[in-house]
Amino acid sequence: MTSRNINFKxxxxxxxxxxxxxxxxxxxxxxxxAWLAAKQALDEAGLTLKDIDCVVIGSAPDAFDxxxxxxxxxxxxxxxxHKPAVRVFVGGxxxxxxxxxxWWHVASGLxxxxxxxxxxxxxxxxxxxxxxxxxxxxxxxxxxPLNPNLIWxxxxxxxxxxxxxxxxxxxxxxxxxKNKRNACGHPSAQLCMPDITVDDVLKSEVLVWPxxxxxxxxxxxxxxAVVLASEEEARRITDTPVWIKGIGWTLDTTxxxxxxxxxxxxxxxxxxxxxxxxxxxxxxxxxxxAEPYDPFDYKELHHMEGLGLAKKCEAPVLTxxxxxxxxxxxxxxxxxxxxxxxxxxxxxxLMKVAEIFWQLxxxxxxxxxxxxxxxxxxxxxxxxxxxxxxxxxxx
Amino acid sequence: xxxxxxxxxxxxxxxxxxxxxxVGTKWLESLRAGKLxxxxxxxxxxxxxxxxxxxxxxxxxxxxxxxIAPVGVVETYTVVERDFYGEPLKERRVLAFIKFPGVEGGxxxxxxxxxxxxxxxxxxxxxxxxxxxxxxxxxFEEA
Numbered sequence: 001m002t003s004r005n006i007n008f009k010x011x012x013x014x015x016x017x018x019x020x021x022x023x024x025x026x027x028x029x030x031x032x033x034a035w036l037a038a039k040q041a042l043d044e045a046g047l048t049l050k051d052i053d054c055v056v057i058g059s060a061p062d063a064f065d066x067x068x069x070x071x072x073x074x075x076x077x078x079x080x081x082h083k084p085a086v087r088v089f090v091g092g093x094x095x096x097x098x099x100x101x102x103w104w105h106v107a108s109g110l111x112x113x114x115x116x117x118x119x120x121x122x123x124x125x126x127x128x129x130x131x132x133x134x135x136x137x138x139x140x141x142x143x144x145p146l147n148p149n150l151i152w153x154x155x156x157x158x159x160x161x162x163x164x165x166x167x168x169x170x171x172x173x174x175x176x177x178k179n180k181r182n183a184c185g186h187p188s189a190q191l192c193m194p195d196i197t198v199d200d201v202l203k204s205e206v207l208v209w210p211x212x213x214x215x216x217x218x219x220x221x222x223x224x225a226v227v228l229a230s231e232e233e234a235r236r237i238t239d240t241p242v243w244i245k246g247i248g249w250t251l252d253t254t255x256x257x258x259x260x261x262x263x264x265x266x267x268x269x270x271x272x273x274x275x276x277x278x279x280x281x282x283x284x285x286x287x288x289x290a291e292p293y294d295p296f297d298y299k300e301l302h303h304m305e306g307l308g309l310a311k312k313c314e315a316p317v318l319t320x321x322x323x324x325x326x327x328x329x330x331x332x333x334x335x336x337x338x339x340x341x342x343x344x345x346x347x348x349x350l351m352k353v354a355e356i357f358w359q360l361x362x363x364x365x366x367x368x369x370x371x372x373x374x375x376x377x378x379x380x381x382x383x384x385x386x387x388x389x390x391x392x393x394x395x
Numbered sequence: 396x397x398x399x400x401x402x403x404x405x406x407x408x409x410x411x412x413x414x415x416x417x418v419g420t421k422w423l424e425s426l427r428a429g430k431l432x433x434x435x436x437x438x439x440x441x442x443x444x445x446x447x448x449x450x451x452x453x454x455x456x457x458x459x460x461x462x463i464a465p466v467g468v469v470e471t472y473t474v475v476e477r478d479f480y481g482e483p484l485k486e487r488r489v490l491a492f493i494k495f496p497g498v499e500g501g502x503x504x505x506x507x508x509x510x511x512x513x514x515x516x517x518x519x520x521x522x523x524x525x526x527x528x529x530x531x532x533x534x535f536e537e538a
Contacts (some may be wrong), residue, residue, distance in 0.1 A: 029416040033450040036451040049454040076451050126412035136406045
C-alpha cells in the first residue's frame with residue numbers, strides 16, 4: 001500500500017446542515033435554491049452570513065441549469081459575495097467533494113468557518129429530456145457516432161456485476177424497495193413509496209436491459225448545504241459537533257472500457273485514503289451507518305463492496321438478510337438515498353453528508369437508525385463514472 | 396468536411412425552460428400590469444433589483460415587492476453599431492445601465508435617444524401588448 005502523508009493543522013467539524021425539497025420542477029431559481037439550503041444550514045448552526053469566512057460551491061454540469069459558469073452564478077445565493085469563494089466539480093461525485101474541499105479550507109488554517117453549498121436544477125434542461133445533457137460526455141471519435149445513452153454504460157456495468165457475482169435482478173430490486181420505503185421518513189423526498197415491492201420493480205418499464213424504471217433515481221431540482229468549522233469555533237457553536245475524520249478521492253480512467261466494471265476500484269482507493277486518515281482498518285465493524293451513492297440500485301451494492309462494507313459479491317447477501325435496513329446491523333442509506341429522495345446531482349451527494357451529520361447527532365427523526373451510531377460514511381461517484389469521493393465522520 | 400479527420404457536432408439541448416422564482420414571477424406579473432417594482436427586504440429595508448426571494452445583503456427571506464417611481468438615471472451607456480455577426484446595424488442602438496433612486500442594482504435596457512448622456516433621466520416606454528417579460532418595456536426614453 002502506498003503511503004500518503006496527510007498532515008493538517010486543525011480538526012474540522014460539521015456544525016449545521018440544510019436541505020431543500022427535492023422535486024422534478026421547483027419554482028425557485030438555482031440561486032434561490034442555494035440560498036434556501038445555505039440559510040437553513042446557517043440557522044441550524046446559529047450563525048449568520050457575517051460569521052462565514054469562505055464559501056465552497058458545488059454543482060455538476062452547467063448544462064443542467066442552463067447557466068454557464070454556474071459557480072459564479074450561484075455564488076450570491078450560496079453566500080459567496082465578497083468572500084473567498086470557489087466552485088468545485090467532479091461530476092456526480094461533486095456533492096461529497098464539496099465538504100472535502102471545505103475541509104481543506106479549514107484544516108489548513110486558512111478559514112475558520114466555511115459554508116459549503118451544492119445545487120442542481122436539472123429540470124431547466126427540459127427538451128427533449130434532461131438526459132440529453134449526457135450526450136456530449138462521450139469520446140467524440142470512438143463512441144459518439146454510436147449515439148450512446150448514459151444508461152447504456154450502467155446497463156452493461158450492472159449486467160457485468162450480475163454475471164460476475166451471480167446476482168439476480170430480485171436481489172438488486174431489494175435495494176430500490178428499501179430506499180424508496182426509507183424515503184417516506186424524509187421531508188425532502190420526491191419518491192416515497194411505502195408499499196413498493198420487488199415485484200413492482202421487476203414489472204416496471206425496461207429502459208435498457210437490465211435497467212428498469214424503478215432501478216433508477218429520478219431527475220430532480222434541489223440544494224443542500226453544510227457549515228464546517230475549526231475545532232475551536234465548533235466547540236463554541238455547538239455541544240454536538242460532528243467531526244470529519246477522514247476524506248478521500250480518486251479518479252479512474254475516463255474510458256469505461258478500461259475499468260473493472262464489476263468492482264469500483266475508484267471507490268476502494270478513495271475509501272482507503274479516508275480510512276487511513278480516520279484510523280479505520282475494519283470498515284465493516286467500525287462504520288456504524290453509511291450513505292453510499294445509489295443513483296441506481298445496483299450501485300449501492302457495488303459501492304458497499306468498494307467501500308469494504310461488504311466483501312466482493314457479498315452486498316446482495318447482506319441486503320437480502322436485512323443487515324442494511326434501518327434497524328439492521330449496518331444501516332445503508334437510511335435517508336432513502338437518491339432512489340428515494342431524488343437526485344439533483346451535486347445536492348444529492350451533499351444530502352448524504354447531511355444525513356450522516358443528522359444520524360450521528362441523533363437528529364434524523366423518523367429516519368433515525370435503531371442502533372447507536374458513532375461513525376458514519378458518505379460516498380459519491382461521478383465524472384464519467386470514474387470519480388470516487390468519500391468522507392468519514394464521527395462523534 | 397472530411398469525416399475521418401473532423402467530427403462536426405451540434406452540442407445543444409433543444410430547449411431550456413427556466414423559472415423566475417416566486418418573487419421574480421411576481422415582478423414579471425407587475426411588468427405585465429405596467430408597473431415597475433423592486434424587491435423589498437423586511438430586515439434592512441433595502442429595495443433591490445434583480446428581484447429574488449432572498450436579500451443579497453443580509454441573506455433574509457424576501458417576499459414583498461414595492462412599486463418604484465418609473466424614472467431612472469443613466470449610470471453608463473454604450474452605442475451598439477454591429478450585430479452578433481459583425482454586420483453593421485441599420486439603426487444604432489443605445490444600451491444603458493439604468494439606476495432608480497433608492498434602489499440597489501438596476502436594469503440594463505435600450506434607450507431611444509440620439510444624445511445619450513450619463514445622468515440622463517429616463518422613463519419606460521411600455522408596450523401595449525405585455526407578456527410578463529423584461530421586454531414589456533420596449534425601451535426607455537428621456538423623461
